[in-house]
Amino acid sequence: MAATPRHQASGAVLLLLATLLQLLLPSPAAATLHPVDYLALQSIRRALSDLPGSNFFASWDFTGDPCAFAGVSCSSSSSPTTTSRVVSLSLGDPRAGAPGLTGALPSAALSRLSALNSLSLVPGRVSGALPPSMSSSLRFLALPGNLISGPLPSTLPPNLRTVDLSKNSLSGTIPPGILQIRSLRTLILSHNSFSGSIPPSITSPLIHLDLRGNRLSGGLPPLLPGSLAYLSLAGNKLSGRVGPALQRLTRLAFLDLGGNWFSGEIPGELFSFRGIMYLQLRKNGFSGELRPAGKVPAGATVDLSHNALSGRVPPELAAAAAVYLNGNRFVGALPREVAAAAEEGRMRVLFLQDNFLTGIGLRGVPSRAAVCAHWNCVAPPAGVVAACPAKGGRGRRRPPAQCGGRRG
16 A cells, blocks of 8 residues: 555655664764664663663663673674664563563554564563564564564565564464464464464475464364474364374474373374374373384384273384373283383383383383282282372272283
């Protein structure tokens, strides 16, 4: 939409005031920054302040060069007559544990930084809504751990590669457009209040997708990008079967679907993905027998606890470093391969409690291994020191009435 005469006039006045302001500054270096960016930085400084213990804004003295301020990076001027632009803005002390900032996010000022390609904000107490529009050059956006609220803008800059808006108070649905940005590799929206379903069409070549800790419902999109190496959807209200969506994600190294309502069988292909090192499917409604398509990679963590899985424990789990099978319906005897891995200390955690196993077969484990086998159809091995969690068992052995007819 074309600018109205009123908007054109106000913009001209703004530019004129900024230019006059820079001409009056005593430092000639300050005059190299574009006047619109100069005014935007002033607005940011008025909107935000340091939390107690932080001195991030101590260097923001507008009698000097704004391009020398903490967290501000500018493009270099090719000649004395060319103004520089703010290209990177990192707000707050980046050191771990440092206090952050407080105030209201200066959305209008951030929108005026038209050359910005990187915007970050350390965790703190900054509130307000996201800018409705941002620089088309923006590639990196990270504003985690604050109090930012409201919806995501329906359109985001087309060149974004990384977005981290985790641990805020954002709400509404996830706009489909954000998952169609061709350059987007990392999207972290965890621990907000997003609702609705995950957009079904994901064409971004994502490597890292983290949507955990929201209020999302519905099923998995049928065509998740095969480029994914990290996928976390834990702590939502997602449901349905997962096989068709996950079987083709052969590059996965980290998968966390815990704390949802997924059901049906677990795809056997997941266990044999070459790079899978963390497979977290706990607290769902998965059922049926486990049929791994191959051995789990050495050193992996496999957590299938608190589901409705049945049948025998598969020996393909023996190479894992930590296995959580508690709270299921497994029967029969523990495979000798799995028992040996625990006895030799290669498997540091083995939780088998609250199942219907009729044979454990452990002859002792090293002190560095944590094994719990309570509340099965056989007493835990006498030579194994139990390492059950505080809420890990209701007794040493199930009552015989619950194990009638079950054989090893």
